[in-house]
Amino acid sequence: MDAFLFIDFGSTFTKLTLVDQENYKIIATEKSYTTVQSNVYEGYEKALSNIYKKTEMDFNITKKLACSSAAGGLKIIAIGLVPELTAESAKRAALGAGAKVIKTYSFQLNDSEMKEIKNSNANIVLLAGGTDGGNSKTIIHNARLIAKHNLKIPVVVGGNKSCIDDIKEIFGDDIDYYITQNVMPKLNTINIDPAREVIRKIFMDNITQVSGMEKVEKNISQVVMPTPAAVLKAAELLSEGTEKEKGLGDLIVVDIGGATTDVHSAAKGYPTKSSVVLKGLKEPFMKRTVEGDLGLRYSAKSLYEGSGGFLLDKYLEKTDYNLSKEINLRHNNVDIVPNNQRDRYFDEAVAKVCVDLSMERHSGKIESQYTPNGMMFYQEGKDLQNISYILGTGGVLVNSENPKDVLEVGLYKEENSMSLKPRNPKFLLDKEYILSAMGLLSMIDGDQALRILKEHIVEI
Amino acid sequence: MQDKKTIVLGVIGSDCHAVGNKILDHALTEAGFNVVNIGVMSPQEDFINAAIETNAQVIMVSSLYGHGEIDCRGMKDKCLEAGLDDVLLYVGGNIVVGKQEWKDVRYRFNLMGFDRIYPPGTSVERAVEDLRADLFKEHKAAV
Numbered sequence: 001m002d003a004f005l006f007i008d009f010g011s012t013f014t015k016l017t018l019v020d021q022e023n024y025k026i027i028a029t030e031k032s033y034t035t036v037q038s039n040v041y042e043g044y045e046k047a048l049s050n051i052y053k054k055t056e057m058d059f060n061i062t063k064k065l066a067c068s069s070a071a072g073g074l075k076i077i078a079i080g081l082v083p084e085l086t087a088e089s090a091k092r093a094a095l096g097a098g099a100k101v102i103k104t105y106s107f108q109l110n111d112s113e114m115k116e117i118k119n120s121n122a123n124i125v126l127l128a129g130g131t132d133g134g135n136s137k138t139i140i141h142n143a144r145l146i147a148k149h150n151l152k153i154p155v156v157v158g159g160n161k162s163c164i165d166d167i168k169e170i171f172g173d174d175i176d177y178y179i180t181q182n183v184m185p186k187l188n189t190i191n192i193d194p195a196r197e198v199i200r201k202i203f204m205d206n207i208t209q210v211s212g213m214e215k216v217e218k219n220i221s222q223v224v225m226p227t228p229a230a231v232l233k234a235a236e237l238l239s240e241g242t243e244k245e246k247g248l249g250d251l252i253v254v255d256i257g258g259a260t261t262d263v264h265s266a267a268k269g270y271p272t273k274s275s276v277v278l279k280g281l282k283e284p285f286m287k288r289t290v291e292g293d294l295g296l297r298y299s300a301k302s303l304y305e306g307s308g309g310f311l312l313d314k315y316l317e318k319t320d321y322n323l324s325k326e327i328n329l330r331h332n333n334v335d336i337v338p339n340n341q342r343d344r345y346f347d348e349a350v351a352k353v354c355v356d357l358s359m360e361r362h363s364g365k366i367e368s369q370y371t372p373n374g375m376m377f378y379q380e381g382k383d384l385q386n387i388s389y390i391l392g393t394g395g396v397l398v399n400s401e402n403p404k405d406v407l408e409v410g411l412y413k414e415e416n417s418m419s420l421k422p423r424n425p426k427f428l429l430d431k432e433y434i435l436s437a438m439g440l441l442s443m444i445d446g447d448q449a450l451r452i453l454k455e456h457i458v459e460i
Numbered sequence: 461m462q463d464k465k466t467i468v469l470g471v472i473g474s475d476c477h478a479v480g481n482k483i484l485d486h487a488l489t490e491a492g493f494n495v496v497n498i499g500v501m502s503p504q505e506d507f508i509n510a511a512i513e514t515n516a517q518v519i520m521v522s523s524l525y526g527h528g529e530i531d532c533r534g535m536k537d538k539c540l541e542a543g544l545d546d547v548l549l550y551v552g553g554n555i556v557v558g559k560q561e562w563k564d565v566r567y568r569f570n571l572m573g574f575d576r577i578y579p580p581g582t583s584v585e586r587a588v589e590d591l592r593a594d595l596f597k598e599h600k601a602a603v
Contacts, residue, residue: 082509133463133494134514187496187510277476277501369501371474372525378501 003027003059004444006437007044008227009068009213010034012258012335014043017437018051021062024448026456028055029432033335034070040213065440068213069227074099074203077122080106080183081129081138086159088281089183090128093158093192095288097199098229099124100260108141114149124153124202126195130160132185143167147175154202158183158195178202190281200225228288230439231255231393232264236286237438238391238453239266242446248454250387252362252422253435254355254407256394258297258334261354263362264288269382269420276366276377283382289362294354296347296396297334300327308353315349315356315409337395344399351396352409359410364420383420385412390422391457393430403429404460429460465595466516468507470498473531477524480553484522487584493591504535508542517595520550520587528555529568536573548594550587552578 002021007014014034018027032047034040076094078101080087087106094101102122105113117125127146129139139159146155147170155177157167164179171177178201181194203226213223225233231253241247250267265287271278293302304312304327312323326346330336338344364381390407397403404427412421434456441449467488471481478500485497496514498506507519519539523531532551539547551574556565562579569577576590 082512085509085513131496131514134466134516135512136515184513187498187514277499279501279506369474371476371501373476376474376476376501 001057001059002062004441005048005061005064006440007064007066008230008433008436009040009044009066009070009223010227011069011072014040014047015433015436016044016047016051017434018055018059018061019437019441019452024445024452026432026434026452027057027059029434029437030054031433040070063444065443066223067225067227067230067436067440068223070213072100072121073228074124074199074226075102075120075122076100076124076126076199077102077117077120078104078126079109079128079142080104081135082106084280085187086128086130086184089190089192090126090158090195092190092281092284092287093128093183093195094124094126094199095290096192096229096232096284096286097196097203098226098232098288099199100290100292108138109145111145114145114151118149118151122153123206124156124199125151126156126158126183126199128159128183130163130182131187132161132182134160136160136163136166139163140166140170143170147171150174152176154178154206156180156195156198156202158198161185184281188281190284192284196229200229224440224443227436228255228262228290230436231262232286232288233439233442234435234449234453235264235266235391237442237446237450238457242450244447245450247450248389250384251389251391251428252359252384252387252425253391253393254358254410256351256354256392256396257295259292259295259299261291261294261358262288263291263358265362265382265384265387267382267384267387269364269384271377271379272383272385273366273377275375276379278380279378280380283364287362287382289358291354291358291361294358296350296354297330297336300350301331303350303353307357311353311356312349315352316346321346338399347396348400348406351394351400351406355406355410359421360416360419366418366420379420381420385420385423387422387425389428390425391428391430393433393435397429398431398433403427427460428457431458432456464492464494465518465591466494466496466514467518467520467591468496468498468510468514468516469520469522470502470507470510471500471522471524472502472504472507473523473525473527474501475523475525475527475531476500477522480522480524484520484584488520488588488591491584491588491591504531504538507535508538508544511539511544511547512542516547518548518550518591519544521552523551523553523555526554526557528553529557532569532572532574539573548576549574550576550578550590552576552582552587554580
């Protein structure tokens with residue numbers, strides 16, 4: 001039997017999905033610990049041999065595609081001019097490419113900031129600044145500084161098009177740079193797709209930096225994108241559908257992980273009320289936000305010590321836990337898996353905090369203002385009140401007895417009526433961890449990927 | 461040919477009068493300017509941020525609801541702080557409460573750092589004429 005194999009190198013698990021190429025059915029899924037310390041190939045081989053054992057079938061793998069978030073995933077530094085404008089656009093472009101944005105810089109940089117960038121563990125720098133035909137001083141200054149410090153990582157230039165020739169001259173042969181379209185060609189208009197695509201290509205070419213990836217790459221047709229980008233692709237496909245088949249419409253994907261909680265929304269997010277004025281950057285249809293302080297393991301500590309401590313108390317209800325002990329245990333042992341009711345309950349409470357805060361930060365906000373013409377409203381961000389579906393993914397939800405309870409805390413609340421969170425969506429669950437695999441399959445055959453998604457994503 | 465000059469246009473404060481804003485946008489674009497329209501209900505910061513990113517030569521503030529004087533206070537200082545020393549500030553509309561002596565109003569806005577101040581009923585042509593005089597030296601010499 002001919003089959004496709006999709007691989008997701010995660011920071012904890014390497015997940016494999018085997019798909020029958022003729023009937024487009026999932027034959028098997030399997031996971032094994034990712035072995036970044038030694039050689040990523042080991043974990044992959046182990047999972048693969050398990051699949052062979054499990055299926056007891058002979059299949060001929062015709063194509064392997066992989067996505068990866070191993071070794072912390074793709075890390076980007078975004079540079080722009082005004083924090084709320086080009087710097088924010090650059091950040092969103094990087095997030096849309098599936099990257100982790102480790103820091104955002106604005107205005108003309110100084111020497112010590114550039115040193116900080118040079119000493120960081122970023123894989124790519126995204127340099128923006130100025131609308132097309134707009135400010136050129138800042139981006140040229142920053143490009144000179146990059147050249148002066150001889151930055152060794154790839155630089156993606158997505159700024160004022162009028163400066164491109166100057167920047168090419170400044171960078172010459174010393175800097176590994178890639179020119180793409182401006183992330184904000186006109187004021188408040190965000191254009192992230194071209195930069196996203198360039199970032200993905202660089203990611204493909206540079207993936208060998210993660211230990212063991214070189215060997216894997218020879219064996220696998222391609223490591224094509226960071227895992228969050230694959231999840232985003234699957235969400236987009238499930239929402240929009242293909243030419244032949246309709247999608248589900250507006251939806252949100254909440255991905256609760258050990259280190260971050262990601263929220264992806266596929267929705268325009270236009271105002272649902274009248275007399276609303278939209279403020280700030282136009283929102284992309286596919287929007288991804290990443291909360292680096294909200295997670296079940298590595299980020300459990302920042303969650304507890306930061307904004308989530310109070311909420312954790314609220315969601316735990318039972319108080320016989322030693323909170324700081326439980327949190328430290330999870331922070332220090334990132335690969336523990338809860339094996340009893342009590343631990344699961346605690347994990348679910350942490351997950352509720354993740355959902356609550358990440359949905360709050362992802363959703364738009366509305367502010368009322370009295371004017372001589374009566375009450376008017378400003379809306380910043382997306383209005384998600386009428387969204388149809390919330391799709392949950394991640395181990396804590398899959399292993400939960402009532403994943404709906406966890407996702408429900410992300411809904412609109414009367415006491416916080418200015419936050420435009422969903423009011424009455426249906427809930428879905430990625431029970432078999434197939435989102436990233438289907439994001440990969442969509443690169444080969446969108447229709448089949450959509451069909452499998454609809455079949456395997458269950459309503460809860 | 462010289463590059464088009466850029467104007468950041470908007471209605472300041474809690475003012476939601478959109479019609480005049482659209483007319484100005486259309487007329488100024490027609491007159492050959494690159495108009496960056498930030499729309500109604502815009503705080504000072506939005507004008508300034510827009511001017512920085514777009515490298516604008518002029519910020520043109522409209523106000524129709526009478527609170528313009530309060531809304532415009534401190535705007536020049538913020539421009540200076542943001543490095544927009546050379547950006548011209550224009551303001552027009554019903555910029556003060558009630559009927560006041562125009563001379564006094566103009567003087568107060570001059571003190572606030574505005575370069576051109578227009579009373580109610582000013583034609584767009586007048587503003588276009590002034591823009592050309594302020595932005596193109598050759599034009600200034602000819603008139």
